[in-house]
Amino acid sequence: MAVTIKDVAALAGVSPSTVSRTCKDNPSISEETKERVRRAMAQLGYEPNFQASNLASQNSRTIGIILPTSARDAYENPFYLEAIRGISQFCNHRQYINTVITGKDEDEVLQAMRTMTRSGQVDGFIVLYSKQQDPVIDYLCNEGLLYVLIGKAYQFANQTIYIDNDNLLAGQEATEYLCQLGHRKIAYLGSDSSLMFSADRKSGYQTALLRHGLPLREDYCVEVPSIPRDGDLLIHRLLQSDDRPTAIIVSDDILAVALERSCIAVGLSIPEDLSIISFNNSLFARLTSPQLTSIDINSCQLGIEAASQMINHIENPNLLATKIIVPHYLIERDSCRQIS
Amino acid sequence: MAVTIKDVAALAGVSPSTVSRTCKDNPSISEETKERVRRAMAQLGYEPNFQASNLASQNSRTIGIILPTSARDAYENPFYLEAIRGISQFCNHRQYINTVITGKDEDEVLQAMRTMTRSGQVDGFIVLYSKQQDPVIDYLCNEGLLYVLIGKAYQFANQTIYIDNDNLLAGQEATEYLCQLGHRKIAYLGSDSSLMFSADRKSGYQTALLRHGLPLREDYCVEVPSIPRDGDLLIHRLLQSDDRPTAIIVSDDILAVALERSCIAVGLSIPEDLSIISFNNSLFARLTSPQLTSIDINSCQLGIEAASQMINHIENPNLLATKIIVPHYLIERDSCRQIS
DNA sequence: TCCCGGATTGCAAACGCTTGCGTTTACCGT
């Protein structure tokens, strides 16, 4: 059996409560006894029992991570791994546990969430995606559970804690960048814009166009529901139009790679015939040829901040629902060219 | 306060122990009372308190997931996400919790593992990668902790539970496939072969060559330590040799995409000038142009089996250390061509 | 000298569940 608080207490010649209190650095214990207790703890290699501590203090020190359902095509996006990495890193430091929750469909996820909250398995949830009309968010709100969102809140925006990039600004900057390179015919290719990040980047794109006095052309703004297969109609129509764009802003690296494929298929070369700028700066952006100019959104940091907010709110229940914006930055590579 | 076992007991008119036992389907409770208790549980929406249950039964019902340290380039590989998804899915069903453990370097990971085991936060670990001389495995073995490996065991192979593909066979099949297409000059491009999967695939490749009476050429067997940057010397030398291969087996999709880049750089087109077959069948394989013929290794299933084994061993401590092989299958796409 | 207050520390009751063992009840064989 592992070493318990009693062993430490015995060795230090104090009561278990004193040991417990020195762990929490309670001010009502004198510095000398604290020191004595600490020595005893070190000597025995004591680590408080997680379960017992949680039971007594009525919490779980674990936070649930909600992934999108696996039905979605976007599932394999390395973004999620990065975010999880950030969360996990922060949790490890703060002696929290994290548990990822998935399911084939929303019902499975909701079911898992329900039993977890009822059995006191989690103190809160981090939702790794943000889309409009999400039943998961509805559930969380209705039950009054603690959660933080990575991405921008849509429902209940004012009461929810979220961590996001300034995707509007990022969309603008991407557009500006292309304008500065001399492009005037700039299109936007986005994934399903019920996903908040895509909607925001698109808005930013439109804002920047207006600011530069460029027209908002409907045919320059295409949305594909998932990762396009070969010969996606919408994309081909865009690329083969007589008046095709000279540059495209793509809401995600993965989509950009798919776009590159379409380009090759119709005989366009990048960046000579078409400039591409995308978002996320995942491995995808670095592996393609040419490498993609991409806006890095600091995925790992998003996770870290999310975990940090989560734990903060767990330990200080009446904090306000703050929003945190993580900076992005543009990584120039070879997929955009100056136009004369 | 949530509904406890006492509430259920009171409503059903039995003692708490009876409720507890019906939860476990203990045979010493009559079917009628069980039914009565179950009705009470349903009526109250009872869910046993996770912490209390764990404390009393001296376990944690949580399993740690060890990712490779983030220093490694391979980190962003969607394979890990898939494996985590599998694990998480299985855990959710069995009312287990999982927690991913990462760190900047091995020390950070080891530190996290140490405090977790000492505080009874985990019942065991699933290690998502397998490489030679891994300090993490050393630690697990020395402490006598329960763990299962995804990938082939290197150290302590006989006592460790592992879930793997038959990478040797897969390597052979990939080679056979190319042979059948008429290729004779087949090369192998692998990532760091201290990673077990890469070493095995390479062995399979070599075995198949021998079987076909083809020579094992040293210059046809290149290993790159990480994801190659532009103009990787080894790869370029291979591609620009006078006697260059007509086909290459690549140990990982990501690497294959990088290879594709190099091909474009030196003016080789796929599959006309060079056939490529790779492993993992991740999103990468589907996004490139041409799409990659790849061997799917069932990443998600690997996770599911790992979790299943883990929980099995947690609940039946004296089970033998079995090995499980998850099948792979070849997905034909457009990166290989028949040679005359 | 006595009382009081602050600073330290210990007591013991939770927290909600599990489980070994004892008790009860019913039934069987003799």
Add this chain to the structure above:
DNA sequence: ACGGTAAACGCAAGCGTTTGCAATCCGGGA
């Protein structure tokens, strides 16, 4: 009719912490 047995259930002692409150000690002021 009675001891014996097995089935079904309850008692109560944990599991290792936390924490409100009581207890103790000490110094200082009256």
